[in-house]
Amino acid sequence: MVTAMVTARLSPGRVGAVMGRNVDALRSGPSYLLVLVSGFFEPVLYLLSIGVGVGSLVGDLTVDGRTLSYAQFVAPAMLAVSAMSGALAETTFNFFFKLKYAKVFDAILATPVRPVEIAFGELGWAMVRGSMYTGAFLVVMTALGLVEPVWALAALPAALLTGLAFGAAGMAVSTLMRGWQDFDLLSTGQFALFLFSGTFSPVRDYPAALEWVVHATPLYHAVELVRALAIGAPGWGQLVNAGYLAAMAVAGLWFAARRVDRKLCV
Amino acid sequence: MIYARGLVKRFGDFTAVDGIDLEVAPGEAFGFLGPNGAGKSSTMRMISCVSLPTAGELRILGMDPARDGTRIRGRLGVCPQLDTLDPDLNVRENLTTYARYFGISRAEARRRADELLEFARLTEKAASPVEPLSGGMKRRLTIARALVNEPDLVLLDEPTTGLDPQARHLLWERLFRLKQRGTTLVLTTHYMDEAEQLCDRLVVMDGGRIVAEGSPRSLIETYSTPEVVELRFGLEELDGYAGKLEGIGERLDVLPDRILLYAPDGDGAAAEVHRRGVNPSSVLVRRSSLEDVFLHLTGRTLVD
Numbered sequence: 066m067v068t069a070m071v072t073a074r075l076s077p078g079r080v081g082a083v084m085g086r087n088v089d090a091l092r093s094g095p096s097y098l099l100v101l102v103s104g105f106f107e108p109v110l111y112l113l114s115i116g117v118g119v120g121s122l123v124g125d126l127t128v129d130g131r132t133l134s135y136a137q138f139v140a141p142a143m144l145a146v147s148a149m150s151g152a153l154a155e156t157t158f159n160f161f162f163k164l165k166y167a168k169v170f171d172a173i174l175a176t177p178v179r180p181v182e183i184a185f186g187e188l189g190w191a192m193v194r195g196s197m198y199t200g201a202f203l204v205v206m207t208a209l210g211l212v213e214p215v216w217a218l219a220a221l222p223a224a225l226l227t228g229l230a231f232g233a234a235g236m237a238v239s240t241l242m243r244g245w246q247d248f249d250l251l252s253t254g255q256f257a258l259f260l261f262s263g264t265f266s267p268v269r270d271y272p273a274a275l276e277w278v279v280h281a282t283p284l285y286h287a288v289e290l291v292r293a294l295a296i297g298a299p300g301w302g303q304l305v306n307a308g309y310l311a312a313m314a315v316a317g318l319w320f321a322a323r324r325v326d327r328k329l330c331v
Numbered sequence: 332m333i334y335a336r337g338l339v340k341r342f343g344d345f346t347a348v349d350g351i352d353l354e355v356a357p358g359e360a361f362g363f364l365g366p367n368g369a370g371k372s373s374t375m376r377m378i379s380c381v382s383l384p385t386a387g388e389l390r391i392l393g394m395d396p397a398r399d400g401t402r403i404r405g406r407l408g409v410c411p412q413l414d415t416l417d418p419d420l421n422v423r424e425n426l427t428t429y430a431r432y433f434g435i436s437r438a439e440a441r442r443r444a445d446e447l448l449e450f451a452r453l454t455e456k457a458a459s460p461v462e463p464l465s466g467g468m469k470r471r472l473t474i475a476r477a478l479v480n481e482p483d484l485v486l487l488d489e490p491t492t493g494l495d496p497q498a499r500h501l502l503w504e505r506l507f508r509l510k511q512r513g514t515t516l517v518l519t520t521h522y523m524d525e526a527e528q529l530c531d532r533l534v535v536m537d538g539g540r541i542v543a544e545g546s547p548r549s550l551i552e553t554y555s556t557p558e559v560v561e562l563r564f565g566l567e568e569l570d571g572y573a574g575k576l577e578g579i580g581e582r583l584d585v586l587p588d589r590i591l592l593y594a595p596d597g598d599g600a601a602a603e604v605h606r607r608g609v610n611p612s613s614v615l616v617r618r619s620s621l622e623d624v625f626l627h628l629t630g631r632t633l634v635d
Contacts, residue, residue: 089427167417168413172417173432175381176405179401330382
Protein backbone atom coordinates (compact mmCIF):
# COMPACT_ATOMS: atom_id res chain seq x y z
CA MET A 66 0.00 0.00 0.00
CA VAL A 67 2.67 2.44 1.09
CA THR A 68 5.02 1.27 -1.64
CA ALA A 69 2.31 1.80 -4.22
CA MET A 70 2.13 5.42 -3.11
CA VAL A 71 5.86 5.90 -3.16
CA THR A 72 6.29 4.36 -6.59
CA ALA A 73 3.55 6.67 -7.84
CA ARG A 74 6.20 9.44 -7.77
CA LEU A 75 4.21 12.32 -6.40
CA SER A 76 5.04 15.69 -7.82
CA PRO A 77 5.15 18.28 -5.01
CA GLY A 78 4.39 20.99 -7.54
CA ARG A 79 1.19 19.32 -8.68
CA VAL A 80 0.09 18.49 -5.13
CA GLY A 81 0.79 22.12 -4.28
CA ALA A 82 -1.28 23.29 -7.24
CA VAL A 83 -4.26 21.28 -6.00
CA MET A 84 -3.86 22.86 -2.55
CA GLY A 85 -3.38 26.27 -4.15
CA ARG A 86 -6.70 25.95 -5.92
CA ASN A 87 -8.40 25.90 -2.53
CA VAL A 88 -6.48 28.93 -1.36
CA ASP A 89 -7.62 30.77 -4.49
CA ALA A 90 -11.20 29.66 -3.88
CA LEU A 91 -10.99 30.94 -0.33
CA ARG A 92 -9.75 34.33 -1.45
CA SER A 93 -12.42 34.49 -4.09
CA GLY A 94 -15.49 34.50 -1.88
CA PRO A 95 -16.50 35.71 1.58
CA SER A 96 -19.00 32.85 2.00
CA TYR A 97 -16.30 30.25 2.19
CA LEU A 98 -14.44 32.33 4.73
CA LEU A 99 -17.54 32.48 6.93
CA VAL A 100 -17.89 28.71 6.90
CA LEU A 101 -14.27 28.47 7.86
CA VAL A 102 -14.56 30.85 10.79
CA SER A 103 -17.74 29.22 12.11
CA GLY A 104 -15.92 25.89 12.32
CA PHE A 105 -13.68 27.35 15.00
CA PHE A 106 -16.46 28.48 17.30
CA GLU A 107 -18.30 25.21 17.63
CA PRO A 108 -15.81 23.42 19.91
CA VAL A 109 -15.11 26.65 21.80
CA LEU A 110 -18.82 26.95 22.60
CA TYR A 111 -18.92 23.33 23.77
CA LEU A 112 -15.88 23.94 25.93
CA LEU A 113 -17.46 26.96 27.57
CA SER A 114 -20.94 25.50 28.05
CA ILE A 115 -20.07 21.98 29.07
CA GLY A 116 -16.47 22.16 30.22
CA VAL A 117 -16.82 25.30 32.24
CA GLY A 118 -20.60 25.42 32.79
CA VAL A 119 -21.42 21.78 33.53
CA GLY A 120 -17.93 21.42 34.99
CA SER A 121 -18.84 23.71 37.88
CA LEU A 122 -21.52 21.17 38.89
CA VAL A 123 -19.34 18.10 38.35
CA GLY A 124 -16.27 19.10 40.30
CA ASP A 125 -12.84 17.53 39.92
CA LEU A 126 -12.07 14.05 38.67
CA THR A 127 -9.04 11.78 38.73
CA VAL A 128 -7.35 10.48 35.59
CA ASP A 129 -4.17 8.39 35.73
CA GLY A 130 -3.74 9.39 39.33
CA ARG A 131 -3.98 13.10 38.58
CA THR A 132 -6.69 15.36 39.78
CA LEU A 133 -8.16 17.51 37.02
CA SER A 134 -10.91 20.06 36.86
CA TYR A 135 -13.71 18.97 34.56
CA ALA A 136 -12.80 21.73 32.11
CA GLN A 137 -9.22 20.44 32.02
CA PHE A 138 -10.59 17.02 31.23
CA VAL A 139 -12.97 18.16 28.49
CA ALA A 140 -10.77 20.75 26.79
CA PRO A 141 -8.27 18.31 25.17
CA ALA A 142 -11.19 16.25 23.90
CA MET A 143 -12.65 19.37 22.31
CA LEU A 144 -9.25 20.00 20.75
CA ALA A 145 -9.34 16.55 19.19
CA VAL A 146 -12.94 17.13 18.10
CA SER A 147 -12.04 20.44 16.49
CA ALA A 148 -9.18 18.79 14.58
CA MET A 149 -11.59 16.08 13.46
CA SER A 150 -14.38 18.42 12.37
CA GLY A 151 -12.04 20.86 10.65
CA ALA A 152 -10.55 18.12 8.52
CA LEU A 153 -13.86 16.38 7.91
CA ALA A 154 -15.64 19.57 6.84
CA GLU A 155 -13.07 19.99 4.11
CA THR A 156 -12.78 16.40 2.94
CA THR A 157 -16.46 15.49 3.08
CA PHE A 158 -18.77 18.31 1.95
CA ASN A 159 -16.24 20.31 -0.02
CA PHE A 160 -14.50 17.29 -1.48
CA PHE A 161 -17.77 15.68 -2.50
CA PHE A 162 -19.00 18.88 -4.13
CA LYS A 163 -15.80 19.13 -6.17
CA LEU A 164 -15.87 15.44 -7.03
CA LYS A 165 -19.49 15.05 -7.99
CA TYR A 166 -21.13 18.39 -8.76
CA ALA A 167 -18.61 21.05 -9.69
CA LYS A 168 -16.57 18.57 -11.76
CA VAL A 169 -13.46 20.29 -10.47
CA PHE A 170 -11.55 17.02 -10.40
CA ASP A 171 -12.68 16.09 -13.90
CA ALA A 172 -11.07 19.30 -15.10
CA ILE A 173 -7.92 18.71 -13.07
CA LEU A 174 -7.50 15.17 -14.33
CA ALA A 175 -7.24 16.46 -17.90
CA THR A 176 -3.95 18.08 -16.82
CA PRO A 177 -0.77 16.25 -15.75
CA VAL A 178 -2.18 15.97 -12.19
CA ARG A 179 -2.99 12.38 -11.17
CA PRO A 180 -5.72 11.08 -8.83
CA VAL A 181 -3.28 10.35 -6.03
CA GLU A 182 -1.98 13.92 -6.29
CA ILE A 183 -5.52 15.23 -5.96
CA ALA A 184 -5.94 13.11 -2.83
CA PHE A 185 -2.72 14.43 -1.30
CA GLY A 186 -3.48 18.00 -2.29
CA GLU A 187 -6.97 17.92 -0.86
CA LEU A 188 -5.78 16.33 2.35
CA GLY A 189 -2.94 18.83 2.55
CA TRP A 190 -5.41 21.67 2.36
CA ALA A 191 -7.66 20.02 4.96
CA MET A 192 -4.60 19.93 7.21
CA VAL A 193 -3.96 23.61 6.69
CA ARG A 194 -7.54 24.37 7.62
CA GLY A 195 -7.51 21.90 10.52
CA SER A 196 -4.29 23.28 11.95
CA MET A 197 -5.73 26.80 11.96
CA TYR A 198 -8.57 25.55 14.16
CA THR A 199 -6.20 23.55 16.29
CA GLY A 200 -3.78 26.40 16.78
CA ALA A 201 -6.55 28.84 17.67
CA PHE A 202 -8.13 26.39 20.06
CA LEU A 203 -4.82 25.75 21.83
CA VAL A 204 -4.43 29.48 22.32
CA VAL A 205 -7.89 29.60 23.92
CA MET A 206 -7.04 26.64 26.16
CA THR A 207 -3.77 28.22 27.25
CA ALA A 208 -5.45 31.57 27.87
CA LEU A 209 -8.05 29.88 30.07
CA GLY A 210 -5.27 28.13 31.99
CA LEU A 211 -6.49 24.67 30.95
CA VAL A 212 -3.11 23.54 29.62
CA GLU A 213 0.53 24.31 30.35
CA PRO A 214 2.10 26.14 27.36
CA VAL A 215 4.77 23.44 26.98
CA TRP A 216 2.20 20.67 26.87
CA ALA A 217 0.07 22.72 24.49
CA LEU A 218 2.99 22.56 22.07
CA ALA A 219 3.26 18.83 22.61
CA ALA A 220 -0.45 18.38 21.95
CA LEU A 221 -0.27 20.27 18.65
CA PRO A 222 1.27 17.44 16.56
CA ALA A 223 -1.16 14.98 18.15
CA ALA A 224 -4.06 17.16 17.03
CA LEU A 225 -2.53 17.44 13.56
CA LEU A 226 -2.26 13.67 13.32
CA THR A 227 -5.92 13.52 14.31
CA GLY A 228 -6.81 15.89 11.46
CA LEU A 229 -4.74 13.85 9.02
CA ALA A 230 -6.44 10.60 9.98
CA PHE A 231 -9.97 11.98 9.88
CA GLY A 232 -9.31 14.01 6.74
CA ALA A 233 -8.10 10.94 4.87
CA ALA A 234 -10.95 8.78 6.15
CA GLY A 235 -13.50 11.50 5.31
CA MET A 236 -12.18 11.73 1.77
CA ALA A 237 -12.42 7.95 1.40
CA VAL A 238 -16.00 7.96 2.66
CA SER A 239 -16.91 10.86 0.36
CA THR A 240 -16.00 8.83 -2.69
CA LEU A 241 -18.67 6.32 -1.64
CA MET A 242 -21.42 8.90 -1.12
CA ARG A 243 -24.33 8.69 -3.54
CA GLY A 244 -25.85 12.08 -2.78
CA TRP A 245 -26.26 14.70 -0.10
CA GLN A 246 -28.69 12.48 1.84
CA ASP A 247 -25.84 10.15 2.71
CA PHE A 248 -24.21 12.99 4.59
CA ASP A 249 -26.95 12.75 7.23
CA LEU A 250 -25.56 9.34 8.10
CA LEU A 251 -22.10 10.76 8.27
CA SER A 252 -23.22 13.57 10.57
CA THR A 253 -24.95 11.10 12.85
CA GLY A 254 -21.82 8.96 12.98
CA GLN A 255 -19.70 11.99 13.67
CA PHE A 256 -22.02 13.10 16.48
CA ALA A 257 -22.00 9.63 18.06
CA LEU A 258 -18.21 9.69 18.06
CA PHE A 259 -18.31 13.17 19.52
CA LEU A 260 -20.46 12.05 22.45
CA PHE A 261 -19.03 8.62 23.23
CA SER A 262 -15.29 8.73 22.70
CA GLY A 263 -14.34 9.50 26.26
CA THR A 264 -14.95 13.13 25.46
CA PHE A 265 -17.26 14.04 28.34
CA SER A 266 -16.66 11.17 30.73
CA PRO A 267 -13.87 8.63 31.12
CA VAL A 268 -14.42 5.52 29.02
CA ARG A 269 -13.71 3.27 32.00
CA ASP A 270 -17.04 4.41 33.43
CA TYR A 271 -18.86 2.89 30.43
CA PRO A 272 -20.31 -0.68 30.53
CA ALA A 273 -17.55 -3.16 29.63
CA ALA A 274 -19.03 -4.19 26.26
CA LEU A 275 -19.45 -0.60 25.17
CA GLU A 276 -15.96 0.20 26.33
CA TRP A 277 -14.54 -2.27 23.81
CA VAL A 278 -16.62 -0.80 21.02
CA VAL A 279 -15.32 2.63 21.89
CA HIS A 280 -11.75 1.31 21.92
CA ALA A 281 -12.22 0.36 18.27
CA THR A 282 -13.37 3.80 17.13
CA PRO A 283 -11.00 6.51 15.93
CA LEU A 284 -11.98 9.56 17.96
CA TYR A 285 -11.33 7.63 21.16
CA HIS A 286 -7.70 7.18 20.13
CA ALA A 287 -7.44 10.82 19.14
CA VAL A 288 -8.89 11.99 22.46
CA GLU A 289 -6.63 9.66 24.46
CA LEU A 290 -3.55 10.83 22.60
CA VAL A 291 -4.33 14.53 22.75
CA ARG A 292 -5.49 14.40 26.35
CA ALA A 293 -2.45 12.47 27.58
CA LEU A 294 -0.19 15.10 26.09
CA ALA A 295 -2.29 18.09 27.13
CA ILE A 296 -2.38 17.03 30.79
CA GLY A 297 1.30 16.22 30.62
CA ALA A 298 1.03 12.49 31.25
CA PRO A 299 1.92 10.58 28.05
CA GLY A 300 2.52 6.84 28.35
CA TRP A 301 3.20 3.81 26.13
CA GLY A 302 -0.49 3.52 25.35
CA GLN A 303 -0.19 6.68 23.28
CA LEU A 304 1.97 4.84 20.78
CA VAL A 305 -0.99 2.59 20.08
CA ASN A 306 -3.23 5.65 19.68
CA ALA A 307 -0.76 7.27 17.29
CA GLY A 308 -0.30 4.04 15.36
CA TYR A 309 -4.05 3.66 14.95
CA LEU A 310 -4.39 7.20 13.57
CA ALA A 311 -1.41 6.86 11.24
CA ALA A 312 -2.80 3.62 9.81
CA MET A 313 -6.15 5.32 9.32
CA ALA A 314 -4.51 8.19 7.42
CA VAL A 315 -2.61 5.89 5.07
CA ALA A 316 -5.57 3.62 4.41
CA GLY A 317 -7.90 6.57 3.81
CA LEU A 318 -5.54 8.23 1.35
CA TRP A 319 -4.90 5.05 -0.56
CA PHE A 320 -8.58 4.23 -0.81
CA ALA A 321 -9.59 7.76 -1.82
CA ALA A 322 -6.98 7.98 -4.58
CA ARG A 323 -8.05 4.60 -5.91
CA ARG A 324 -11.72 5.55 -5.90
CA VAL A 325 -11.12 8.87 -7.68
CA ASP A 326 -9.23 6.94 -10.32
CA ARG A 327 -12.00 4.34 -10.65
CA LYS A 328 -14.76 6.92 -10.75
CA LEU A 329 -13.32 9.56 -13.03
CA CYS A 330 -10.74 7.80 -15.19
CA VAL A 331 -13.06 5.44 -17.07
CA MET B 332 0.16 13.36 -33.41
CA ILE B 333 -2.34 10.55 -32.95
CA TYR B 334 -1.94 6.97 -34.07
CA ALA B 335 -4.53 4.31 -33.28
CA ARG B 336 -4.95 0.73 -34.45
CA GLY B 337 -7.85 -1.47 -33.47
CA LEU B 338 -8.82 0.85 -30.63
CA VAL B 339 -11.54 -0.60 -28.40
CA LYS B 340 -13.33 0.76 -25.34
CA ARG B 341 -15.75 -1.41 -23.44
CA PHE B 342 -17.79 -0.54 -20.35
CA GLY B 343 -18.88 -3.88 -18.96
CA ASP B 344 -20.90 -5.55 -21.70
CA PHE B 345 -21.29 -2.36 -23.68
CA THR B 346 -18.79 -1.67 -26.45
CA ALA B 347 -18.55 2.08 -26.94
CA VAL B 348 -15.67 2.03 -29.41
CA ASP B 349 -15.40 -1.07 -31.54
CA GLY B 350 -11.99 -1.26 -33.15
CA ILE B 351 -11.12 1.99 -34.89
CA ASP B 352 -7.97 2.98 -36.77
CA LEU B 353 -6.91 6.56 -37.20
CA GLU B 354 -4.01 8.88 -37.75
CA VAL B 355 -3.85 12.62 -37.28
CA ALA B 356 -0.96 14.64 -38.66
CA PRO B 357 0.51 17.84 -37.14
CA GLY B 358 -1.36 21.00 -38.10
CA GLU B 359 -4.42 19.11 -39.17
CA ALA B 360 -7.98 19.91 -38.10
CA PHE B 361 -9.56 16.52 -37.66
CA GLY B 362 -13.19 15.80 -36.85
CA PHE B 363 -15.28 12.98 -35.45
CA LEU B 364 -18.78 13.24 -36.81
CA GLY B 365 -21.65 11.15 -35.59
CA PRO B 366 -24.82 11.00 -33.53
CA ASN B 367 -24.90 10.76 -29.74
CA GLY B 368 -23.73 7.34 -28.65
CA ALA B 369 -21.54 6.81 -31.70
CA GLY B 370 -18.41 6.52 -29.55
CA LYS B 371 -16.98 9.98 -30.23
CA SER B 372 -16.62 11.07 -26.62
CA SER B 373 -15.21 7.73 -25.50
CA THR B 374 -12.61 8.03 -28.23
CA MET B 375 -11.81 11.58 -27.15
CA ARG B 376 -11.39 10.52 -23.55
CA MET B 377 -8.89 7.87 -24.61
CA ILE B 378 -7.01 10.40 -26.71
CA SER B 379 -6.95 12.85 -23.81
CA CYS B 380 -5.41 10.10 -21.63
CA VAL B 381 -8.01 10.12 -18.87
CA SER B 382 -9.42 6.78 -19.94
CA LEU B 383 -7.29 3.83 -21.01
CA PRO B 384 -8.20 1.73 -24.07
CA THR B 385 -9.65 -1.71 -23.38
CA ALA B 386 -7.74 -3.08 -26.36
CA GLY B 387 -5.77 -1.93 -29.36
CA GLU B 388 -2.80 0.32 -29.84
CA LEU B 389 -2.79 4.03 -29.12
CA ARG B 390 0.05 6.54 -29.44
CA ILE B 391 -0.40 10.21 -28.64
CA LEU B 392 2.48 12.54 -29.58
CA GLY B 393 4.49 9.36 -30.05
CA MET B 394 3.94 8.21 -26.46
CA ASP B 395 1.93 5.48 -24.79
CA PRO B 396 -0.97 6.80 -22.67
CA ALA B 397 -0.69 3.86 -20.27
CA ARG B 398 2.92 4.74 -19.43
CA ASP B 399 3.30 8.44 -20.15
CA GLY B 400 -0.19 9.75 -19.37
CA THR B 401 1.10 12.61 -17.26
CA ARG B 402 3.63 13.75 -19.86
CA ILE B 403 1.12 13.54 -22.69
CA ARG B 404 -1.56 15.44 -20.80
CA GLY B 405 0.96 18.17 -20.18
CA ARG B 406 1.00 18.86 -23.91
CA LEU B 407 -2.71 18.54 -24.59
CA GLY B 408 -5.45 21.13 -24.34
CA VAL B 409 -8.81 19.61 -23.51
CA CYS B 410 -12.18 21.26 -23.90
CA PRO B 411 -14.68 18.75 -22.50
CA GLN B 412 -18.25 18.35 -23.66
CA LEU B 413 -19.71 19.72 -20.43
CA ASP B 414 -18.16 22.81 -18.95
CA THR B 415 -15.97 21.95 -16.01
CA LEU B 416 -15.12 25.51 -15.02
CA ASP B 417 -14.36 25.99 -11.35
CA PRO B 418 -17.38 27.66 -9.70
CA ASP B 419 -15.34 28.81 -6.70
CA LEU B 420 -12.99 30.88 -8.85
CA ASN B 421 -13.50 33.94 -11.00
CA VAL B 422 -12.90 34.03 -14.75
CA ARG B 423 -9.26 35.00 -14.58
CA GLU B 424 -8.45 32.61 -11.74
CA ASN B 425 -9.96 29.80 -13.75
CA LEU B 426 -7.05 30.34 -16.13
CA THR B 427 -4.27 31.11 -13.65
CA THR B 428 -5.17 28.30 -11.25
CA TYR B 429 -5.46 25.86 -14.11
CA ALA B 430 -2.04 26.88 -15.38
CA ARG B 431 -0.57 25.86 -12.03
CA TYR B 432 -1.65 22.24 -12.61
CA PHE B 433 0.75 22.25 -15.54
CA GLY B 434 3.57 23.54 -13.38
CA ILE B 435 3.50 27.00 -14.98
CA SER B 436 4.87 29.75 -12.73
CA ARG B 437 2.50 32.31 -11.24
CA ALA B 438 3.94 35.20 -13.21
CA GLU B 439 3.79 33.30 -16.47
CA ALA B 440 0.27 32.13 -15.65
CA ARG B 441 -0.85 35.73 -15.19
CA ARG B 442 0.74 36.77 -18.46
CA ARG B 443 -0.93 33.93 -20.38
CA ALA B 444 -4.26 34.53 -18.68
CA ASP B 445 -4.33 38.14 -19.88
CA GLU B 446 -3.43 37.06 -23.39
CA LEU B 447 -6.08 34.33 -23.44
CA LEU B 448 -8.77 36.55 -21.99
CA GLU B 449 -8.11 38.85 -24.90
CA PHE B 450 -8.26 35.91 -27.32
CA ALA B 451 -11.56 34.70 -25.82
CA ARG B 452 -12.94 38.26 -25.70
CA LEU B 453 -13.46 38.02 -21.98
CA THR B 454 -11.12 40.75 -20.77
CA GLU B 455 -13.96 42.83 -19.31
CA LYS B 456 -15.27 39.76 -17.48
CA ALA B 457 -11.92 38.90 -15.88
CA ALA B 458 -13.09 39.51 -12.30
CA SER B 459 -16.57 38.08 -12.76
CA PRO B 460 -17.64 34.81 -11.16
CA VAL B 461 -18.14 32.01 -13.68
CA GLU B 462 -21.74 31.19 -12.94
CA PRO B 463 -23.48 34.26 -14.47
CA LEU B 464 -21.61 34.00 -17.79
CA SER B 465 -23.58 33.09 -20.90
CA GLY B 466 -23.17 29.68 -22.48
CA GLY B 467 -21.00 31.11 -25.23
CA MET B 468 -18.74 32.91 -22.77
CA LYS B 469 -18.33 29.78 -20.66
CA ARG B 470 -17.38 27.83 -23.74
CA ARG B 471 -14.84 30.45 -24.80
CA LEU B 472 -13.39 30.44 -21.31
CA THR B 473 -13.16 26.64 -21.39
CA ILE B 474 -11.33 26.85 -24.70
CA ALA B 475 -9.04 29.57 -23.37
CA ARG B 476 -8.33 27.33 -20.39
CA ALA B 477 -7.46 24.48 -22.73
CA LEU B 478 -4.82 26.73 -24.33
CA VAL B 479 -3.13 27.83 -21.13
CA ASN B 480 -0.30 25.29 -21.45
CA GLU B 481 0.29 26.20 -25.12
CA PRO B 482 -0.68 22.68 -26.19
CA ASP B 483 0.56 20.86 -29.27
CA LEU B 484 -2.80 19.20 -29.67
CA VAL B 485 -6.19 20.67 -28.77
CA LEU B 486 -9.14 18.34 -28.21
CA LEU B 487 -12.63 19.80 -28.40
CA ASP B 488 -15.61 17.63 -27.54
CA GLU B 489 -18.72 19.18 -29.12
CA PRO B 490 -17.43 22.72 -28.79
CA THR B 491 -20.60 24.48 -29.89
CA THR B 492 -23.40 22.20 -28.74
CA GLY B 493 -26.17 24.21 -27.12
CA LEU B 494 -24.95 27.62 -28.27
CA ASP B 495 -26.94 30.16 -30.21
CA PRO B 496 -25.89 30.90 -33.82
CA GLN B 497 -24.02 34.08 -32.95
CA ALA B 498 -22.03 32.41 -30.21
CA ARG B 499 -21.23 29.50 -32.53
CA HIS B 500 -19.90 31.78 -35.24
CA LEU B 501 -17.69 33.67 -32.83
CA LEU B 502 -16.33 30.37 -31.54
CA TRP B 503 -15.70 29.05 -35.03
CA GLU B 504 -13.82 32.19 -35.87
CA ARG B 505 -11.61 31.76 -32.78
CA LEU B 506 -10.99 28.09 -33.60
CA PHE B 507 -10.17 29.01 -37.16
CA ARG B 508 -7.53 31.42 -35.88
CA LEU B 509 -6.01 28.64 -33.81
CA LYS B 510 -5.90 26.46 -36.87
CA GLN B 511 -4.17 29.18 -38.84
CA ARG B 512 -1.49 29.38 -36.17
CA GLY B 513 -0.78 25.72 -36.90
CA THR B 514 -2.34 24.19 -33.80
CA THR B 515 -3.55 20.65 -34.38
CA LEU B 516 -7.25 20.45 -33.63
CA VAL B 517 -9.32 17.35 -33.01
CA LEU B 518 -13.00 17.89 -32.49
CA THR B 519 -16.22 15.96 -32.25
CA THR B 520 -19.48 17.32 -33.45
CA HIS B 521 -22.90 16.28 -34.58
CA TYR B 522 -23.27 19.44 -36.59
CA MET B 523 -22.58 19.03 -40.28
CA ASP B 524 -21.94 22.70 -40.85
CA GLU B 525 -19.40 22.75 -38.06
CA ALA B 526 -17.51 19.84 -39.56
CA GLU B 527 -17.57 21.47 -42.98
CA GLN B 528 -16.39 24.80 -41.56
CA LEU B 529 -13.53 23.58 -39.43
CA CYS B 530 -12.26 20.16 -40.48
CA ASP B 531 -9.63 19.34 -43.08
CA ARG B 532 -10.43 15.71 -42.64
CA LEU B 533 -13.01 13.78 -40.73
CA VAL B 534 -14.34 10.37 -39.91
CA VAL B 535 -18.00 9.51 -39.63
CA MET B 536 -18.66 7.28 -36.64
CA ASP B 537 -21.71 5.16 -36.01
CA GLY B 538 -22.18 2.41 -33.45
CA GLY B 539 -18.57 2.61 -32.27
CA ARG B 540 -17.11 2.13 -35.75
CA ILE B 541 -15.74 4.40 -38.43
CA VAL B 542 -18.05 4.21 -41.42
CA ALA B 543 -16.33 6.73 -43.69
CA GLU B 544 -13.25 8.90 -43.79
CA GLY B 545 -12.07 11.82 -45.91
CA SER B 546 -12.24 15.56 -46.40
CA PRO B 547 -15.74 17.08 -46.20
CA ARG B 548 -15.65 17.66 -49.95
CA SER B 549 -14.45 14.19 -50.87
CA LEU B 550 -17.01 12.57 -48.58
CA ILE B 551 -19.77 14.53 -50.28
CA GLU B 552 -18.40 13.59 -53.69
CA THR B 553 -18.11 9.93 -52.78
CA TYR B 554 -21.33 9.43 -50.91
CA SER B 555 -23.66 11.98 -52.39
CA THR B 556 -24.39 13.94 -55.56
CA PRO B 557 -23.44 17.58 -56.10
CA GLU B 558 -27.03 18.74 -55.57
CA VAL B 559 -30.07 17.62 -53.63
CA VAL B 560 -33.74 18.41 -54.26
CA GLU B 561 -35.95 18.48 -51.19
CA LEU B 562 -39.64 17.91 -51.84
CA ARG B 563 -42.36 18.48 -49.25
CA PHE B 564 -45.96 17.43 -49.62
CA GLY B 565 -48.07 18.81 -46.81
CA LEU B 566 -49.50 16.06 -44.64
CA GLU B 567 -50.00 13.30 -47.23
CA GLU B 568 -48.32 9.88 -47.20
CA LEU B 569 -45.03 10.17 -49.02
CA ASP B 570 -44.63 6.54 -50.12
CA GLY B 571 -47.15 6.99 -52.92
CA TYR B 572 -45.02 9.70 -54.50
CA ALA B 573 -41.83 7.71 -54.26
CA GLY B 574 -42.97 5.34 -57.03
CA LYS B 575 -43.77 8.19 -59.39
CA LEU B 576 -40.39 9.83 -58.77
CA GLU B 577 -38.38 6.66 -59.37
CA GLY B 578 -35.50 7.20 -61.76
CA ILE B 579 -35.08 10.94 -61.29
CA GLY B 580 -31.51 11.67 -60.31
CA GLU B 581 -29.23 8.95 -58.97
CA ARG B 582 -30.99 8.08 -55.76
CA LEU B 583 -34.01 8.91 -53.62
CA ASP B 584 -34.61 8.90 -49.88
CA VAL B 585 -38.02 9.00 -48.25
CA LEU B 586 -37.83 10.74 -44.88
CA PRO B 587 -40.74 11.13 -42.49
CA ASP B 588 -41.39 14.70 -43.61
CA ARG B 589 -39.88 15.00 -47.09
CA ILE B 590 -38.39 13.21 -50.06
CA LEU B 591 -34.79 13.84 -51.10
CA LEU B 592 -33.64 13.44 -54.69
CA TYR B 593 -29.92 13.15 -55.27
CA ALA B 594 -28.98 14.56 -58.66
CA PRO B 595 -25.96 16.12 -60.38
CA ASP B 596 -28.28 18.82 -61.71
CA GLY B 597 -30.89 19.88 -59.15
CA ASP B 598 -32.88 22.23 -61.34
CA GLY B 599 -33.16 19.60 -64.08
CA ALA B 600 -34.41 17.07 -61.54
CA ALA B 601 -36.96 19.54 -60.16
CA ALA B 602 -38.24 20.20 -63.68
CA GLU B 603 -38.59 16.46 -64.26
CA VAL B 604 -40.67 16.17 -61.05
CA HIS B 605 -43.16 18.68 -62.43
CA ARG B 606 -43.16 17.05 -65.84
CA ARG B 607 -44.30 13.81 -64.22
CA GLY B 608 -47.30 15.63 -62.84
CA VAL B 609 -46.14 15.57 -59.21
CA ASN B 610 -46.83 18.84 -57.43
CA PRO B 611 -45.04 19.13 -54.10
CA SER B 612 -46.00 21.95 -51.73
CA SER B 613 -42.40 23.10 -51.73
CA VAL B 614 -39.27 22.38 -53.75
CA LEU B 615 -35.79 23.28 -52.52
CA VAL B 616 -32.69 22.76 -54.62
CA ARG B 617 -29.52 22.92 -52.55
CA ARG B 618 -25.92 21.81 -52.57
CA SER B 619 -25.21 18.46 -51.04
CA SER B 620 -23.97 18.53 -47.43
CA LEU B 621 -22.42 16.18 -44.94
CA GLU B 622 -25.91 15.57 -43.62
CA ASP B 623 -26.67 13.77 -46.86
CA VAL B 624 -23.50 11.75 -46.52
CA PHE B 625 -24.49 10.76 -43.04
CA LEU B 626 -27.97 9.84 -44.15
CA HIS B 627 -26.60 7.69 -46.91
CA LEU B 628 -24.06 5.95 -44.70
CA THR B 629 -26.27 5.21 -41.74
CA GLY B 630 -29.69 5.15 -43.34
CA ARG B 631 -31.14 7.68 -40.96
CA THR B 632 -31.19 11.36 -40.24
CA LEU B 633 -28.94 12.77 -37.63
CA VAL B 634 -31.26 13.09 -34.68
CA ASP B 635 -30.62 12.16 -31.09
